[in-house]
Amino acid sequence: MSANIENTNGGNGDAAPVKLTRKDYVSDQEVRWCPGCGDYAILAQVQKVMPELGIKRENTVFVSGIGCSSRFPYYMNTYGFHSIHGRAPAVATGIKASNPELSVWVITGDGDALSIGGNHLIHAIRRNLDINILLFNNRIYGLTKGQYSPTSEFGKKTKSTPFGVIDYPLNPLSVALAAESTFVARSVDTFTTHLQEMVERAMRHKGVSFVEIYQNCNIFNDHAFDMFTERAVKDDRTISLEHGKPLVFGKEKNRGVKMRSDMHLEVVELNDTTTEADLIVHNEKAPDSYLAYMLSRMEYPDYPVPIGVFRDVEKPTYEDLLESQIESAIAKLGPGSLEKLINSGDTWVIE
Amino acid sequence: MSSTTILNNVEERHIEELDAVTIRFAGDSGDGMQLTGTQFTNTSAVLGNDISTLPDFPAEIRAPAGSLPGVSGFQLNFSNHDIRTPGDAPNVLVAMNPAALKVNLADLDAGGILIVNTDAFNENNLKKAGYAINPLDDDSLSGYRLFKIPITTANRAALRDEVKISSKEIDRCKNFWALGLMYWLYDRPLDSTLNWIEAKFKKNAELVKANITALKAGFAYAEAAELFTTHYRVKRAAIAPGKYRNITGNEATALGCIAASVLAEKPLFYASYPITPASDILHALSSYKNFGVKTFQAEDEIAAMCAAIGAAFAGQLGLTGTSGPGLALKSEALGLAVMTELPVVVIDVQRGGPSTGLPTKTEQADLLQAMFGRNGECPVAIVAPATASDCFAMAIEAFRIATKHMVPVIYLSDGYLANGAEPWLLPKLDELPKFEVKYHTEAAGFQPYARDGETLARPWGIPGTPGLEHRIGGIEKQDITGNVSYDAENHMHMVKTRQEKVDRIANDIPDLEVFGEAEGRLLVLGWGSTCGSITSAVEEMQQQGYSVSSAHLRHLNPFPKNLGELLGKFDRVLVPELNMGQLAMLLRARYLIPAISFPKVKGKPFKISELTAKMKEVYED
Numbered sequence: 001m002s003a004n005i006e007n008t009n010g011g012n013g014d015a016a017p018v019k020l021t022r023k024d025y026v027s028d029q030e031v032r033w034c035p036g037c038g039d040y041a042i043l044a045q046v047q048k049v050m051p052e053l054g055i056k057r058e059n060t061v062f063v064s065g066i067g068c069s070s071r072f073p074y075y076m077n078t079y080g081f082h083s084i085h086g087r088a089p090a091v092a093t094g095i096k097a098s099n100p101e102l103s104v105w106v107i108t109g110d111g112d113a114l115s116i117g118g119n120h121l122i123h124a125i126r127r128n129l130d131i132n133i134l135l136f137n138n139r140i141y142g143l144t145k146g147q148y149s150p151t152s153e154f155g156k157k158t159k160s161t162p163f164g165v166i167d168y169p170l171n172p173l174s175v176a177l178a179a180e181s182t183f184v185a186r187s188v189d190t191f192t193t194h195l196q197e198m199v200e201r202a203m204r205h206k207g208v209s210f211v212e213i214y215q216n217c218n219i220f221n222d223h224a225f226d227m228f229t230e231r232a233v234k235d236d237r238t239i240s241l242e243h244g245k246p247l248v249f250g251k252e253k254n255r256g257v258k259m260r261s262d263m264h265l266e267v268v269e270l271n272d273t274t275t276e277a278d279l280i281v282h283n284e285k286a287p288d289s290y291l292a293y294m295l296s297r298m299e300y301p302d303y304p305v306p307i308g309v310f311r312d313v314e315k316p317t318y319e320d321l322l323e324s325q326i327e328s329a330i331a332k333l334g335p336g337s338l339e340k341l342i343n344s345g346d347t348w349v350i351e
Numbered sequence: 352m353s354s355t356t357i358l359n360n361v362e363e364r365h366i367e368e369l370d371a372v373t374i375r376f377a378g379d380s381g382d383g384m385q386l387t388g389t390q391f392t393n394t395s396a397v398l399g400n401d402i403s404t405l406p407d408f409p410a411e412i413r414a415p416a417g418s419l420p421g422v423s424g425f426q427l428n429f430s431n432h433d434i435r436t437p438g439d440a441p442n443v444l445v446a447m448n449p450a451a452l453k454v455n456l457a458d459l460d461a462g463g464i465l466i467v468n469t470d471a472f473n474e475n476n477l478k479k480a481g482y483a484i485n486p487l488d489d490d491s492l493s494g495y496r497l498f499k500i501p502i503t504t505a506n507r508a509a510l511r512d513e514v515k516i517s518s519k520e521i522d523r524c525k526n527f528w529a530l531g532l533m534y535w536l537y538d539r540p541l542d543s544t545l546n547w548i549e550a551k552f553k554k555n556a557e558l559v560k561a562n563i564t565a566l567k568a569g570f571a572y573a574e575a576a577e578l579f580t581t582h583y584r585v586k587r588a589a590i591a592p593g594k595y596r597n598i599t600g601n602e603a604t605a606l607g608c609i610a611a612s613v614l615a616e617k618p619l620f621y622a623s624y625p626i627t628p629a630s631d632i633l634h635a636l637s638s639y640k641n642f643g644v645k646t647f648q649a650e651d652e653i654a655a656m657c658a659a660i661g662a663a664f665a666g667q668l669g670l671t672g673t674s675g676p677g678l679a680l681k682s683e684a685l686g687l688a689v690m691t692e693l694p695v696v697v698i699d700v701q702r703g704g705p706s707t708g709l710p711t712k713t714e715q716a717d718l719l720q721a722m723f724g725r726n727g728e729c730p731v732a733i734v735a736p737a738t739a740s741d742c743f744a745m746a747i748e749a750f751r752i753a754t755k756h757m758v759p760v761i762y763l764s765d766g767y768l769a770n771g772a773e774p775w776l777l778p779k780l781d782e783l784p785k786f787e788v789k790y791h792t793e794a795a796g797f798q799p800y801a802r803d804g805e806t807l808a809r810p811w812g813i814p815g816t817p818g819l820e821h822r823i824g825g826i827e828k829q830d831i832t833g834n835v836s837y838d839a840e841n842h843m844h845m846v847k848t849r850q851e852k853v854d855r856i857a858n859d860i861p862d863l864e865v866f867g868e869a870e871g872r873l874l875v876l877g878w879g880s881t882c883g884s885i886t887s888a889v890e891e892m893q894q895q896g897y898s899v900s901s902a903h904l905r906h907l908n909p910f911p912k913n914l915g916e917l918l919g920k921f922d923r924v925l926v927p928e929l930n931m932g933q934l935a936m937l938l939r940a941r942y943l944i945p946a947i948s949f950p951k952v953k954g955k956p957f958k959i960s961e962l963t964a965k966m967k968e969v970y971e972d
Contacts, residue, residue, distance in 0.1 A: 027822070029822075029834065029835070056817070057817075057820060058814065058815055058816055058817040058818070058819070058820055059814065059815055060814075061814045063661070064824075066825075073822050073824070074822050074824075074835065076822075077820055078820050079814040079819075079820050079821065079822070080821070080822035080823070080824075081661070081664055081691075081822070081823055081824060082822065082823070082824025082825065082826065083657065083660075083687060083824065083825065084657075084683055084684060084686075084687050084825050087653060087654070087657040087684065089654075090649065090650075090653065090654035090655075090656075090657035090658050090661070091657045091658070091660060091661040091664075092661060093647070093649075093654070093657075093658050093661060094620065094622060094647070094657065094658030094659060094660060094661020094662040094663075094664070094665065094669065095661040095662070095664060095665045095814070096661075097620070097645060097647060097658070097662070098618075098620055098645065098661065098662040098665035098666065098667045099665045099666070099814065099815060101815060102665070102814050102815060119650055119651060119654070120650065120651075120653075120654050120657075123649075123650035123654065322645055322647075325640055326640045326641070326643055326645070329640035329641040330640075330641045330643075332641075333641040334641065335641060335642075336609070336613070336639060336641045336642030336643070338609065338610055338613045338780060339780055341606060341609060341639070341642075342606065342610075342777050342778065342780075343594070343596075343777060344596075345596050345597070346393055346396070346397050346543060346596060346597065347594055347595060347596045347777070348396065348397045348398075348399060348594070348595055348596075349592075349593070349594050349595070350399060350587070350588075350590055350591070350592045350593060350595060351592055
């Protein structure tokens with residue numbers, strides 16, 4: 001991430017650092033999501049976290065594709081690029097590779113990222129550019145008014161599937177892990193503090209960060225996540241991943257997840273014979289992604305739904321490798337001389 | 352054949368002076384014909400001949416050996432005077448096997464020199480080429496000066512005891528043996544190729560020795576054998592004085608993009624997906640990292656376009672390159688570049704279409720795609736280089752227009768320009784067009800869609816600049832503020848503004864020049880890679896006393912301002928194109944003139960003779 005850790009209020013690079021606030025990140029554009037949309041909550045948390053991240057506002061770029069979530073950049077008082085359907089990761093790649101000093105954020109949805117933009121998503125991830133991808137997953141196409149998406153549940157009745165969805169859904173985190181994402185996390189629009197934490201962790205991770213955010217579409221897919229995110233049930237039906245800690249959950253902290261000898265994850269009750277020592281200890285730093293992948297497969301109602309950081313490892317970023325190739329070419333060949341380049345190869349002179 | 356017994360009789364051979372020669376090397380795609388042709392070209396260029404080349408190779412990397420589709424050819428024209436085309440028909444054909452003979456014989460001049468590798472004319476190869484009877488045994492080749500040479504055996508004999516490489520590797524040297532023979536026949540020095548071999552195989556001394564031995568053995572064979580009674584000389588050409596190098600269109604395009612970056616003092620970002628015949632531009636640019644150029648091999652054509660747009664947003668010279676099928680994939684994102692008014696350049700090295708079409712053959716059929724192939728009213732600027740060396744100048748021109756006018760520019764090259772070579776008079780750096788590119792930095796009063804009074808360009812304010820934080824995107828923009836706007840009047844205003852931006856480029860490009868008289872009976876108007884053939888054909892007509900002139904468009908959107916007036920000064924306007932009449936359609940629509948289309952879509956450039964014949968027909972009508 002950017003080395004520029006001062007905040008300024010913009011407009012004058014020489015001004016003494018002024019502590020920015022949430023308001024500095026609010027653009028003058030009227031927010032036009034449906035009242036009650038989960039996107040409002042996500043926007044609010046991102047605007048709240050941004051001043052804490054230590055990035056200059058002018059060095060921040062939000063890039064999006066098409067869909068409800070992709071209006072997001074218009075509402076951030078930073079640089080923003082509302083691109084075309086599915087292509088935000090490719091636009092972001094061009095921006096970040098051009099200027100590694102910029103903090104580049106991709107805002108996308110389940111249709112944008114996983115359907116029309118699936119190819120760009122996996123390739124941006126595998127290149128490990130230091131960009132932050134926030135995928136708002138509401139399991140529906142909202143902007144086109146209610147067709148099923150690649151994350152819609154099998155059998156779901158939607159406008160385009162009156163008899164039920166007959167294609168099997170994708171799991172965004174499994175996809176990100178398969179594409180070798182170096183940072184993978186999940187949060188929920190209504191878990192405000194947790195969401196802020198995930199956004200901040202994503203930013204602080206050097207390398208690609210992929211965050212799935214469960215987001216409620218109250219018009220076309222209302223209550224999509226209530227069964228495990230509602231206050232009354234969330235402690236029993238979600239599990240918060242914490243590095244180095246055993247996988248314990250439940251209001252009473254009386255349940256856990258263990259690995260069976262046949263490599264299946266099993267939910268167990270903690271008691272005298274089964275203790276925390278029997279449970280999986282979460283390791284987000286594991287060099288391989290097996291554990292993270294297994295955790296990504298845990299779905300309600302068979303398992304509590306994991307939230308938090310699944311994976312956080314480091315490897316060289318694309319933009320750094322690109323810069324270092326240029327530096328070594330210059331070191332080896334000297335800075336490019338157009339004169340020399342034009343005159344290279346077999347030349348001859350006509351008198 | 353031992354190399355010690357060859358130096359007899361040399362002085363007795365007759366040397367004949369020729370003005371120009373067109374040779375075609377043809378063989379299996381694995382026979383190294385492209386390399387052989389390129390070496391002959393470089394040697395001739397360094398010798399001071401004018402040259403023009405036409406590589407013609409199959410799309411398959413290795414089609415079945417000996418088969419007709421596997422034939423690869425390389426034609427070059429070298430001369431003692433100024434030439435513009437690789438020659439209508441070869442005077443000399445080197446056929447390394449029966450299939451190469453079958454595919455190419457019809458093109459050979461009557462009475463032309465035909466050199467065949469007799470070793471390859473075995474039963475199996477003859478069958479694959481569809482010969483019931485060996486053409487070397489009947490009198491079917493009596494109309495040519497046939498030289499039957501056992502190239503494979505002679506090469507083996509020369510190398511067998513000299514080098515420690517496998518017999519397969521020995522056989523792979525036979526193209527250099529044939530090249531050596533041709534060097535003798537056309538009185539060329541070996542130095543340039545010897546240097547090349549030493550550099551190319553510097554890590555393998557045996558291969559250096561093998562190829563050098565083969566080259567010298569072929570040369571010695573020609574010198575010693577009584578086969579050739581004459582050898583030929585083509586003196587250096589009287590072309591403009593200066594320093595030259597041999598260059599293909601793709602090489603010149605890459606150099607032009609680097610030059611644009613140096614002249615604009617802005618870094619170049621090239622995003623591309625491999626595609627024939629554009630990939631060499633990616634190869635070249637990726638090797639120029641010490642110029643600070645960043646190359647990005649994207650996951651697909653769309654990503655390449657989008658990354659170039661992202662780079663342009665971030666303040667780089669955003670560039671992507673492709674061929675026709677790739678341009679189709681980029682079209683939606685190109686619309687985004689139009690909407691966001693960012694300076695990106697899109698190189699389209701056109702090839703035969705539609706769909707996958709003829710990947711290795713040339714065509715000019717993407718003009719209308721470049722003009723109109725997007726949703727909505729979506730004008731982009733279009734330029735087209737006229738020759739391989741013009742690619743250098745037009746690449747610079749594309750970036751000059753893009754950055755000054757804040758518009759995407761499509762650069763239409765084609766397979767013929769891309770792979771064909773000619774001598775390039777090296778430009779002096781101080782003669783290159785200067786163009787200053789400035790980012791907007793003033794925060795006070797900044798509006799992302801404010802307009803320059805002259806060009807209507809919007810300011811280029813890039814991320815990282817304090818106080819210019821703004822949002823752009825594909826939704827219609829309110830003029831000046833750049834805010835999202837669905838307003839009816841604003842939309843019409845913006846559609847017109849985007850068109851007006853492109854139209855005003857006409858104030859910033861040179862008038863179209865006429866080759867010949869400024870008025871008369873017939874104007875031949877072309878664009879892009881047909882320049883050489885058209886100019887040569889028109890010159891021939893002029894020498895025969897016809898009132899024919901030509902003009903060649905290098906700016907296709909907008910057209911030069913004087914085009915309409917010029918068209919009106921001729922009784923007839925003929926438009927030869929390697930498509931079904933796309934420019935002719937634009938001229939008819941724009942200027943309401945009965946432009947006569949002369950289409951050709953055979954994957955090959957125009958022959959001079961085809962053009963003169965058509966001109967005569969139109970002339971008399």
